Amino acid sequence: MATSTAGRSARQNVRGKRGGRRGTTHTKTDALTIQEKRARLERKITLWRKKLEESQGTVPKSAEGRPMGSGAVGGSGGRSSEHGGSVLTTMEGASREDNFGLSHIHGFSYDHEPVVMPASPAESSLNLNFRPSINTQWAQAELNDKFMCELCMGIIALPYSLKMSECQHAFCALCLLQWIFKDFCDGVSQSPIHCPSCMTSIPNFPVETPRDPATFPLVHNHVAHMILHAYTGVLTDAANEILYDFDDVKQPVANEASLAWGWDMPALQGLHRREREGEEFVSALRNQWAAADNTVFAAFKNFIGCQSDDDPEQIAGFDQRGERSISTDIAKGHEEKEEWVTEDEDGSVGNEN
Known part of the structure; x- marks a missing residue:
């Protein structure tokens, strides 16, 4: 054990x-x-x-030469x-x-x-503040080169073409109306209607009434209108950047193009005004086209300010005629106001009557 x-x-x-x-x-x-x-x-x-x-x-290194x-x-x-x-x-x-x-x-x-x-x-690879700069003088030169009306030698206002012509050359709506009616007499054009650029002829106005609306001689050139407004939009934006962008320290010098095509500037406002006036004249002729007689056509010829070739003065553009009529109306208005309004001895203003 x-x-x-x-x-x-x-x-x-x-x-x-x-x-x-x-x-x-x-x-x-x-x-x-x-x-x-x-x-x-x-x-x-x-x-x-x-x-x-x-x-x-x-690769930063330390004092001993080794990587830190x-x-x-x-x-x-x-x-x-x-x-x-x-x-x-x-x-x-x-x-x-x-x-x-x-x-x-x-x-x-x-x-x-x-x-x-x-x-x-x-x-920097990514610059969010980058904005492309447009040369306004170049844009204006391109606009004048591609969209100059051969009748008034200005920028095309509301591009219209002859409907029956295959060329589809575009002109100002008012200029084309004046071109058509310049030889119009007694309800009939004295010479064939042709394109001002290539001289392509189109049929004259139908004499019998009521006229078919399809025979209206003018057609709106939508393609030229869209391209024209694209050019003017770019030009206006570039001009506005020069004139109204006060955020930038270094402002480019305002040139003639920027002063003309900026917002509320004369060239842009004049183009818009002539477009509205041209649309009014074309609409007036289209509304009277079916039943218009010789009297209506003669009145319309005077309405658009068209004169005959034998007149000593050249065919006046609506822009010049409109400015003269406006200045005349203003002068008449001042005269009427001076006649109607008088100043009393005590300094109060009252009516002569």
Whole structure:
């Protein structure tokens, strides 16, 4: 019994020693594993930092010539000693900063040299304030070259073409009406109606009434109208930018084109006025077309200010005739007002009657 008891005690002691050794060995293994993981993580972080620095084009170095941040955690080259944080936390912050482009916006990164900002907005890849500049004089030259009426030598106001002509040359609506009615006498045109540009002839007005609306000699040239307004829109926007954009410090010098085609400027307002007047004349002729007789046509010829070729004066454009009539009406209005309104001796204003 004593022998067996001693044997069991010896075996238990051996097992205890083995267990203690096993426990000690297991603890050392865990410590080595943690150190290896930490070292592996530090190497990965160092590699990430180098790749990040290379992608940005600069690899800052320390005084010893080594890349900054290559030391161990808490070392002289590490980020913990410089910024007081762990390498992983600081690296994650730097990655987020770079991913969102904040380092470029603020002009610096965590341990990099100051980022050089673009010298001017034109060098930036994305410039939201960029606005294309239009040369107003060039735009006006293009407008005059492509949309000049051959009858009045001005910008085409409300482009119309001869309906029966295949050429589809466009002219001002009023100019084309004056061209058609200039040889109109006794209800009949004395010469064939032809295109002012290419001299292509079209049939004269039907004499018998009621006339078919399809025989109306004019047609609105919608294509020319849309292109013309696109040109004038660009020209007006460019002129307005020069005249009314006071936000820019360096203002371009206002030229003749900008002073003419800006908002509420004479050229633009004159074009719109002539378009309205031309539309009124064309509508008046279209409404009377079916039942118009010689008297109606003669009255319409005078209505549009058309004169015969043997008149010593040239055919007056409606713009000039309208300005003269307006100035005459204003003068008459002033005269009537002076006759009707008088000033009493006591300074009060009253009627003569």
